[in-house]
Amino acid sequence: MNLKGLRVMGIDPGLTRCGLSVVEAGHGRAVIPISVGIVRTPATAELPERLLRLSTGVNQWMDDYRPDVVAVERVFERGNVSTVIHTAHASGVLVLAAAQRGIPVHMYTPSEVKKAVSGNGRADKKQMTAMITRILGLAEPPQPADAADALALAVCHCWRAPLLARTAALLNSEGTKK
Amino acid sequence: MNLKGLRVMGIDPGLTRCGLSVVEAGHGRAVIPISVGIVRTPATAELPERLLRLSTGVNQWMDDYRPDVVAVERVFERGNVSTVIHTAHASGVLVLAAAQRGIPVHMYTPSEVKKAVSGNGRADKKQMTAMITRILGLAEPPQPADAADALALAVCHCWRAPLLARTAALLNSEGTKK
Numbered sequence: 001m002n003l004k005g006l007r008v009m010g011i012d013p014g015l016t017r018c019g020l021s022v023v024e025a026g027h028g029r030a031v032i033p034i035s036v037g038i039v040r041t042p043a044t045a046e047l048p049e050r051l052l053r054l055s056t057g058v059n060q061w062m063d064d065y066r067p068d069v070v071a072v073e074r075v076f077e078r079g080n081v082s083t084v085i086h087t088a089h090a091s092g093v094l095v096l097a098a099a100q101r102g103i104p105v106h107m108y109t110p111s112e113v114k115k116a117v118s119g120n121g122r123a124d125k126k127q128m129t130a131m132i133t134r135i136l137g138l139a140e141p142p143q144p145a146d147a148a149d150a151l152a153l154a155v156c157h158c159w160r161a162p163l164l165a166r167t168a169a170l171l172n173s174e175g176t177k178k
Numbered sequence: 179m180n181l182k183g184l185r186v187m188g189i190d191p192g193l194t195r196c197g198l199s200v201v202e203a204g205h206g207r208a209v210i211p212i213s214v215g216i217v218r219t220p221a222t223a224e225l226p227e228r229l230l231r232l233s234t235g236v237n238q239w240m241d242d243y244r245p246d247v248v249a250v251e252r253v254f255e256r257g258n259v260s261t262v263i264h265t266a267h268a269s270g271v272l273v274l275a276a277a278q279r280g281i282p283v284h285m286y287t288p289s290e291v292k293k294a295v296s297g298n299g300r301a302d303k304k305q306m307t308a309m310i311t312r313i314l315g316l317a318e319p320p321q322p323a324d325a326a327d328a329l330a331l332a333v334c335h336c337w338r339a340p341l342l343a344r345t346a347a348l349l350n351s352e353g354t355k356k
Contacts, residue, residue, distance in 0.1 A: 046283075047273055047283070047285070048273050048274070048276060048277035048282075048283045049277065051270055051273055051274045051277055052274065052277040052278060055274055055278070075263050075266075075267075077259040077260060077263065081255040081259065081262070082255060084259070084262075084263065084266075085253050085255070085262065085263075085266045088253075088262075088263045088266030088267050088270065089253075089266050089267075089269060089270035089273070090270060091267060091270070092229055092266065092267035092268060092269070092270030092271045092274075093270045093271060093274050095225055095226050095229055095267070096226070096229045096230065096233055096270075096271050096274070098226060099226035099227065099229055099230040100230060100233070104226075105224075105225070105226045107225070
């Protein structure tokens, strides 16, 4: 299963800071970094204004980089519930942007990303940053620092995609047999 | 403060069932029902597909009824966290639809709506349905039954809007004095 050239956008959803990245799958497990950044919305603004800015920001990235697929962190039931609700509002808008363009969306939990990238589902931020820096062959850790999660999501998808594709093909052939 | 003719859309956010209503403010506390309904998305579909359907549905309502303002139930930290996350995804997409059209959005908690409509912040579903039926002068309870919440949100806004407008005017004049 050759995915070379597959362009993946990683999205770490957030209302105050949303991490975005774009990578391209290379030969084998090689992953080429294309871009990384943050879309911010002011905490002083009302929710509708913030969601509008976030939507405009991610759509601009999608226009600029034309990803083939989007990998988004699944909103998880942990920590402060009110933060979770804010993140879920943001995530709805981000996933919608991809759906409106017909771009497939894959969702990964934080521990799936950690496991895929570092082999350890409980890797800490420092370990993850070190792994991402090494995998992408960067001279120094990715900037801004908290956009490293968005890169990790994209790398995770590059490495999981061949397996997902094989599973889908298998399920399809099972379906045909019936 | 005369709000006669103000067209309010009430939205009770949900991913599986989203309640929508449109009413118009009449003389004094009179509220005229215009429409009520539900946008459903299949629980078997993936999240991106569901959010896309929901967005298309609410945008269709906004095209059809051209509301001046939208009243949305605020997603609240109660019950099952995974349901709350789904509802918050949906809410993000619904609020975005209004923001993209420049329609002002007001958010109310369930108890604010109950208090405004029935005088009791803990009114049950039966009491709320009876109140909404009476306020809107309906011959029988609104159909579908669970869209009554969307009507209650719209009525709540009609009755709160004059107070909100006076408060805003007051804050504005305070600001001018400085």
